[in-house]
Amino acid sequence: MLSVFSLFVLIVVLGAQILRRPFLAKYIFLFSISVVFAALFYRSYLQYQVWSQNGISKFLLPPHQSANYFIFYVITRFFASYLISLAAAILFFIAASILNKKYRERFFYPEEFWLGALSLFLVGHPGLIFYFIFLVLAYLSIQFFFFLIFRFPFFRVSLYYLWTPIAIFVILATKWLQTSTIWNLLKI
Helix, strand or coil, X not given: CHHHHHHHHHHHHHHHHHCCCCCCHHHHHHHHHHHHHHHHHHHHHHHXXXXXXXXXXXHHCCCCCCHHHHHHHHHHHHHHHHHHHHHHHHHXXXXXXXXXXXXXXXXXXXXXXXXXXXXXXXHCCCHHHHHHHHHHHHHHHHHHHHHHHHXXXXXXXXXXXXXXXHHHHHHHCHHHHCCCHHHHHHCC
């Protein structure tokens, strides 16, 4: 369900980029965080309902057990992936804006901070690791291609149009990536 929402948001953002329509990436990022965490809280509520109706699992809930077990279970099963990706998105946003400001807006367009943060958040964990790898590989491939064509080693290629398509690719490839052993090693 969340992957469908993530795909929808990223496709809308990509469409707005391609059509050069002004969009408010900051508000889309905040809206996405709200929707994802609302869905995770709802999923937690449903899990509580299922456990409370079961004859055996109801003993894992209060008053038979401390609420800490259920909270830990919900955080590790539902929230951990998006909490990690939210932390990575915020870290990226802060680091990118500091570096961009330090080097006089040389690396990123103003909207790119939000595009990168949105993409990192929506791919989740461990998808964000694969996302970063694919992003770097795509960037280096394009940079090498431009070097071959123009013979100018310092031609700057922007990531503006790479953030969302690579995030869409990673979300679509998640089913395939989940079968790899490295995905299972990285998963919490």
